Amino acid sequence: MTDKKKLISRRSLFSTGAGLGALALTTKSLLAKEANKKNLPPNVPEWTEALGEGVDANPYGMPSEFESHVVRRNVEWLTASTESSVNFTPLQDLEGIVTPNGLCFERHHGGTTIINPTDYRLMINGLVDREMIFTLDDLKRFPQVNKFYFLECAANGGMEWRGAQLNGCQYTFGMVHNVQYTGVKLSDLLQETGLKNSAKWILAEGSDSSGMTRSIPIEKIKDDCIVAWAMNGEALRPEQGYPVRLVVPGWEGNMWVKWLRRLEFGDKPYMTREETSKYTDLLSDGNARMFTWVMDAKSVITSPCPEKPIIHRGFQQISGLAWSGRGKIKRVDVSLDGGKNWKTAQLHPPVLDKSLTRFTIPFEWGGEELLLQSRAIDESNYVQPTIQELQKIRGVNSIYHNNSIATWLITKSGKVDNVRLG
Amino acid sequence: MLGLVKFLFLVMTSLSISFSSHAENRKYNIGKLATKTEVAGWDIDVRPDGVGAPKGSGNAIDGEEIYVNRCAACHGDFGEGVDRWPVLVGGDGTLASHDPEKTTGSYWPYASTIFDYVYRSMPFGEAQTLTHDETYKLVAYLLNMNEIIDEDFVLSDKNIGKIKMPNASGFLLPDPRPDVTKYKDGQPCMKNCDVPVKIIGKARDIDVTPDDEKS
Numbered sequence: 001m002t003d004k005k006k007l008i009s010r011r012s013l014f015s016t017g018a019g020l021g022a023l024a025l026t027t028k029s030l031l032a033k034e035a036n037k038k039n040l041p042p043n044v045p046e047w048t049e050a051l052g053e054g055v056d057a058n059p060y061g062m063p064s065e066f067e068s069h070v071v072r073r074n075v076e077w078l079t080a081s082t083e084s085s086v087n088f089t090p091l092q093d094l095e096g097i098v099t100p101n102g103l104c105f106e107r108h109h110g111g112t113t114i115i116n117p118t119d120y121r122l123m124i125n126g127l128v129d130r131e132m133i134f135t136l137d138d139l140k141r142f143p144q145v146n147k148f149y150f151l152e153c154a155a156n157g158g159m160e161w162r163g164a165q166l167n168g169c170q171y172t173f174g175m176v177h178n179v180q181y182t183g184v185k186l187s188d189l190l191q192e193t194g195l196k197n198s199a200k201w202i203l204a205e206g207s208d209s210s211g212m213t214r215s216i217p218i219e220k221i222k223d224d225c226i227v228a229w230a231m232n233g234e235a236l237r238p239e240q241g242y243p244v245r246l247v248v249p250g251w252e253g254n255m256w257v258k259w260l261r262r263l264e265f266g267d268k269p270y271m272t273r274e275e276t277s278k279y280t281d282l283l284s285d286g287n288a289r290m291f292t293w294v295m296d297a298k299s300v301i302t303s304p305c306p307e308k309p310i311i312h313r314g315f316q317q318i319s320g321l322a323w324s325g326r327g328k329i330k331r332v333d334v335s336l337d338g339g340k341n342w343k344t345a346q347l348h349p350p351v352l353d354k355s356l357t358r359f360t361i362p363f364e365w366g367g368e369e370l371l372l373q374s375r376a377i378d379e380s381n382y383v384q385p386t387i388q389e390l391q392k393i394r395g396v397n398s399i400y401h402n403n404s405i406a407t408w409l410i411t412k413s414g415k416v417d418n419v420r421l422g
Numbered sequence: 423m424l425g426l427v428k429f430l431f432l433v434m435t436s437l438s439i440s441f442s443s444h445a446e447n448r449k450y451n452i453g454k455l456a457t458k459t460e461v462a463g464w465d466i467d468v469r470p471d472g473v474g475a476p477k478g479s480g481n482a483i484d485g486e487e488i489y490v491n492r493c494a495a496c497h498g499d500f501g502e503g504v505d506r507w508p509v510l511v512g513g514d515g516t517l518a519s520h521d522p523e524k525t526t527g528s529y530w531p532y533a534s535t536i537f538d539y540v541y542r543s544m545p546f547g548e549a550q551t552l553t554h555d556e557t558y559k560l561v562a563y564l565l566n567m568n569e570i571i572d573e574d575f576v577l578s579d580k581n582i583g584k585i586k587m588p589n590a591s592g593f594l595l596p597d598p599r600p601d602v603t604k605y606k607d608g609q610p611c612m613k614n615c616d617v618p619v620k621i622i623g624k625a626r627d628i629d630v631t632p633d634d635e636k637s
Contacts (some may be wrong), residue, residue, distance in 0.1 A: 020610040037460075073632060073633075075630075075631075075632055076632065077506075077630065079506060080496070080505055081546075083546075083547075084546070090427070103542045110543065110546075111546075112548065123456055123460070123461065123464055124456075124457060125461045125464075125465055126465075130448075130455055130456055131455065131456040131461055131524045132453045132454065132456055133453060133454050133455075133456045133460065134452065134453040134454075135453075135502060137609035138453045141452050142450060142452060162590050163622075163623040163628070164623050164624055164625040164628070165625055165628050165629040165630060166625055166630065166631050167624075167625035167626050168625075168631055171631065171632075173426070188450075191448070191449040191450060192448050192449065192450060192451075192452060192453055194447055198467050203463075203467055205467070209543060209547065209549040210542075210543045210549070211466075211542035211543045211549060213467060213542070213552070261464065262464050262465070262535075264465065264467065266469070266473075268469060268470075268471070270467055270469055270538075271469065271470045271531070271532050271534070271535055272467075272501070272535060272538065272539070273535055273538070273539035276530060276531050276532065276535050276593075277526075277529055277530050277535070279525060280593060282517060282522055282524070283594075284518065285518055286517035286518030286522075286528075286592065287517075287592050287593070287594050287595065287599070288592060288593050289593070289594050289595075289597060290594065290595055290597065291595060291597055292597045292599065293597065294597070294599065296599060296600065306625075319523035330608065331608075333610075333612070336619065337619065338618075339615060339617040339619065340614060340615050340617060340619060340620035341612070341613050341614065341615070342612045342613075342615070343559075343612075360476075371545070371621075375610065377608045377610075380600075380605075381605070381606070381607060381608030382600050383603075383604075383608055383610045384604065385602040386617070388618075389602045389603050390602060393601050393602065394601075399524055402600075409621065417624050417625065418624070418625040418626075419619075419621045419622075419623065419624050419625070420621070420622050420623040421618050421619050421620060421621060421622065422618050422620060422623075
């Protein structure tokens with residue numbers, strides 16, 4: 001096939017009408033599992049003949065047993081111990097923009113801390129008018145906010161700087177989740193403590209065994225930071241900081257201190273281990289960028305992807321997620337030919353500030369090889385870059401802040417591979 | 423005249439309100455005041471300028487035994503790191519190489535950060551069990567292994583803010599992002615774009631993906 005023909009045929013695939021009739025004839029399941037015919041029409045399925053479980057069988061409901069593959073996964077070789085490690089959100093199995101609480105990726109530095117909420121205290125000290133202590137009940141009496149925000153680890157995609165390394169959407173993009181937080185604006189807590197004019201930075205500190213600490217500038221604290229106690233309508237999960245975590249919208253996840261015990265105001269940054277030896281971005285000349293907080297715009301196609309091969313020819317959806325720490329997603333483009341030609345996808349409301357945004361675009365697959373990409377553009381007109389654009393400026397040793405466009409190779413069998421183009 | 427009196431009255435009233443509320447300017451009256459003892463127990467952070475450093479001291483000679491007993495199992499006898507546990511020593515001149523080694527010696531910009539981190543979270547799983555003096559000894563031992571101070575140098579709350587670390591000037595501020603190609607009005611190329619589309623690598627070939635995802 002010549003390049004010209006390839007271009008035309010691939011472009012036409014985006015057109016939902018053209019060629020559908022012809023393709024419909026060839027539509028068949030390529031990799032789908034075989035159904036038990038006893039349960040198919042005209043037979044009466046086995047589950048219809050028996051009673052199901054009663055209302056007291058599952059006081060806290062769990063997903064269907066047939067969804068047991070939808071779990072967080074870790075990469076064992078990445079870290080020395082599971083207590084100071086990370087697992088990944090199964091983005092490929094999720095719909096919409098809400099991440100179920102039990103599937104939100106975990107990143108701990110000293111394991112999941114268990115705190116009895118009766119014993120919980122939040123201390124605010126340093127350059128305030130009054131050093132104070134709040135209980136969990138105290139925090140819940142303040143004016144409340146309910147906001148959706150994505151939380152992304154700055155190292156999401158960090159293994160892919162030098163090439164396609166992990167063959168999965170979950171492992172290459174899964175250090176992100178998106179939930180609705182309930183909490184009190186930090187600026188409201190400051191109504192109680194007062195704030196001295198010399199206060200320019202805050203140290204947020206966790207009470208886990210890593211004593212997680214990060215410095216945050218006062219402008220961000222006053223703008224939109226939240227001291228949160230609930231996610232998606234229920235108490236925070238232990239692995240997400242129960243009973244209280246900090247929410248730092250649009251900024252790297254490491255700053256969203258879990259099991260939050262203390263906020264200290266000071267006139268200078270504290271230069272903690274996390275913001276000096278980690279979460280600094282090493283450039284090729286040996287210097288490192290420090291305090292790179294914002295998570296730049298990013299997107300990923302969650303279906304198809306390496307874990308979600310194409311199992312039917314014909315009409316179907318490309319679906320994915322986009323997000324930006326600089327605001328709302330304005331547009332997402334999708335390419336089937338490795339970035340040569342693009343078409344704009346549909347964004348599904350709600351399109352929220354600093355939140356995951358769902359996009360889809362219909363296409364028809366006739367069994368040919370494709371190179372799938374998605375490209376996010378946010379409301380600041382920032383365009384998600386290619387890996388080459390990032391490497392040109394930052395080299396390959398940054399670890400953090402890889403927000404480049406990924407490529408999924410759709411093979412003729414429908415299997416999908418994470419590949420690097422160059 | 424009556425108007426002026428009324429005006430002054432209003433000024434006085436508002437002043438008295440603002441004065442009284444300045445003393446206790448709490449909008450919601452929620453929470454309790456923290457005592458100095460309560461704050462002292464939790465306020466353990468140490469800043470680069472030495473602010474927050476607790477009273478205490480120690481040298482590398484005395485730090486060796488503590489290191490061997492409480493650190494070496496993970497970090498190795500010479501700070502070389504066991505398995506995937508962090509390497510603490512060495513790495514000089516590697517930061518601009520293909521395989522940078524970021525250690526306390528080659529990368530960490532402040533000695534205060536080592537003290538702060540070791541005291542608050544080390545040994546792994548036994549956080550905040552070291553005394554202040556033990557922590558000064560351990561930090562002195564690490565600095566000595568990295569050839570930053572002599573073995574008999576007494577590190578203390580008085581001088582930890584003055585230690586010069588080799589990579590102190592290796593960090594760039596402020597954040598220069600967005601740092602990649604800017605497109606006019608957020609309008610990147612849509613058709614016949616000049617981009618490389620040759621596959622130069624596949625994750626499948628690297629074969630480091632956990633088993634249940636290999637297809």
